[in-house]
Amino acid sequence: MSKCKMIGRNLMVGLLVATATLSNAAATTAVCQGKCRFLPGDAGWPSDGKWDALNKTVGGRLIRGVPIGQPCYGSSPNASACSEVQRIWTDQDPFITDPVNVVSFYHESDSCSPFYGPLSANAETRHLNCSQGRVASYAINVGDAAAAIAGVKFARENNIRLLVKNTGHDIPGRSSGQGALALWTHNIKSSTIFNYKSKTYTGPAARIGAGLQVLELFDVAAAHGYRVTAGSCPTVGAGGGWVQGGGHGPLSAAYGLGADTTLEFEVVTTDGKHLTASRARNKDLFWALSGGGAGNYAVVLSVTLKVFPDGPVAGSRLTFTEPDPEKYFTALEAWQKHLLYVNTVPGFQASTTLLPGGVFSLNYATLLDGTESDITTHLTPFYRELDALGITPTVNETKAHPTFVEHYRYFEAGTVYTRNVTVGNRLIPRSLIADDARLPSLTRVYKDILANPNSVAFVLASNVSHARVGNAPGDNPVMSAWRDSLFLSNFGVFSDGQATAAELEAALATVNGWQTKFREVTPEGGSYMNEATHNFEFWKTDYYGEWYDELLKVKRKYDPGFVLWNQPGAGHDAWQIKEDGRLCKVR
Structure with missing residues (x-):
């Protein structure tokens, strides 16, 4: 039971003699106004008339949030539609294009699972109706600044939660929230390639809408003879939370993280202002948005990124299965050691998957401006170590393409992304891998993880050091x-x-x-906030590092009322979610 509800009931008892008609909800509202955000059913929740007025203000672009599993419930469930929802329940795509449902299995939860409705064969879990759960109650299909301004004004004036949802590729759950109004930026697909001019950078750039997805951006850049840093997954929103959280991808080893390439953000602030944030204007906001966390400081409508001349790209992939644990983990240590070498090669990046049962897959390595011979040369020392262990790859392919997007499409083809995985991560320092005495401690952690038959691990290698990227500490809030x-x-x-x-x-x-x-064996490390758990005990130090206090100042300056709130956003611990899902102030 929430604190607000407890106070409301106690107050009601005290007032019953004088006001016999005072309801529990009204008393709760009186106490919670300003201290807790309203939920549907509260006396303070906006009336249908208010929602209708908002819909008119935004040109009919207000959408009532409906859980994807809804067809499976009610007195007359739709068997055909329910069967289809069950079929796609672990797929990402239906959730990416939905205004309120999210990719995260945990944050979508089971509150409207298609498997527990009246049609369920399991009588013990069967129930008639489902709840909204953490899925937002309404969404605005944002197409311009005016719609976003109307949304933040409505949320502020009506004391309800506000969040930003792009694609919903959001492991920490920042794009979901009970009783929330979502600003759905997924359909802002604008893109322009132009020559950017400023005191700090003059050169080619891409201005993209927040909803433009990774593959869409790659195609736009390629059409103009460029390549650009964006994520590995083709459906991630390149202009949304990806870049605001830092943003790694297959070109990071050449050009840095997405946050290292930002030039401008077009935003709406929670006081309803339409601003440009850059190194010249609203500099502190620009700084925070360039890697300081998504959906927390302002609503991003577009971002301007550096782009780079395109050219040939070499790629390679390799897979082996080694059931002997000693050989397998020896090979894993050899690969991590080999990464110390390829880390010195400009533009060399590699993504590796580890699975129980001794499966090792170099999904693909990328070498910019390289040939098949070049990338083979860089990988050969590792191949020799495998041979010495008696390990023979089942897949071993190398191929070069004339452009990056052709390389990306070739090596990404066939990759399947699913929702039903709970993910965390750790940044592994070079110093640990270089230290023969410390490396076994890391191997023991991998052994522990892969002992779980439902586990998976990835090794995503790229050099994003200041020396490689060409910037300096403090240029953005990407931690050391x-x-x-x-x-x-x-x-x-x-x-x-x-x-x-x-x-x-x-x-x-x-x-x-x-x-x-992982934290225990890498005390000097940290975690990538976009792909980490939302409730990790050490989130301040591990997700924000040395820049947390400065980011909190920006949060308090541009959103002192916490109109935007998400966990683990900077400053979020000033509020908390109660047992009933209500968002309330802590202090």
Whole structure:
């Protein structure tokens, strides 16, 4: 029971004698106004008339949020539609294009799972109706600044939660929230390639709408003879939370993180102002948006990024299965050691998947401006180590393409992305891999993770040091752990498509435990906030590093009322979610 509800009930008892008609909800409203955001059913929740007026203000672009599993519930569930929802429940695409539902299995939860409605064969879990859960109650299909301004004004004046949802590729759950109004920026798909001029940079740039996705951006840049840093997954919103959280991708080893390439942000602030943030205007806001966390300081409508001349790209992939644990983990240590060498090669990046049962897959390595011979030369020392161990790859392919987007399409083809995995990560410093005495401690953590039959781990290697990127500490709030890292280690646990909330909580606890184990062997490391758990104990130091206090100042300056709130956004601990889902002030 929330604190607000407790206070409301106590107050009601005291007033019953004088005002017999005073309701519990009204008393709760009186106490909670300004201290807690309203939820549907509260006396202070906006009336239908207010929502209708907002819809007219935004040109009919207000959308009522509906959980994707809704067809499976009610007195007359739609069997055909329910069967289709069950079929796509672990797929990402239907959630990416939805205004309120999100990719995160944990944050979508089981509150409207398509497997527990009246049609369910399991009588113990069957129930008639589903709840909204953490899915936003309404969304505005934002197409311009006026719609975003109307949304922030409505949320502020009516004391309800406000959040930003782009594609919903959001592991920490920043684009979901009970009783929220979502500003849905997914359909802002504008793009312009032009010559940018400023005191700090003059050269080619791309101004893209917040909703432009990775592959769409790659195609736009390629059409003009350029390549650009964006994420690895083709459906991530390149102009949204990806870049605001830092943003790694297949070109990071050449040009840095997405946040290292930002030039401008077009935003709407929570006081309803339409601003440009750059190194010349609103500099502190620009700085915070360039890697300081998504959906927390302002609503981003577009971002301007540097682009770079295109050219040939070499790629390679390799897979082997080694059931002997000793050989497998020896090979893994050899690969991590080899990354110390390729880390010195400009433009060389590699993504590796590790699975239980001794599966090792170099998904693909990327070498900009290289040939098949070049990339083979860089990988040959590792191949020799595999041979010495008696390990023979089942897949071993090298191929060069004339442009980056052709390379990307070729090596990404066939990759399947699913929702049903809870993910965490750790940035692994070069110093640990270079230290023969410390490396076994890291291997023990991998052994622990891969002992879980439902686990997966990734090794994403790229050099984003200041020397490689060409910037300096403090140019943006990307923490030093990124700059000192040899690779990012992602890890996760898969859940059954019919996982219950309790099972998802257990998966989250498991991943938090793994993040802690990695933290213990990498005290100088950190974590990439976009792909980390939302409730990790050490989120301030591990997600924000040395820049947390400065980011908190920017938050308090541009959003002192916390109109935007998400966990683990900077400053979020001034508010908390109560047991009933209500967002309330802590202090």
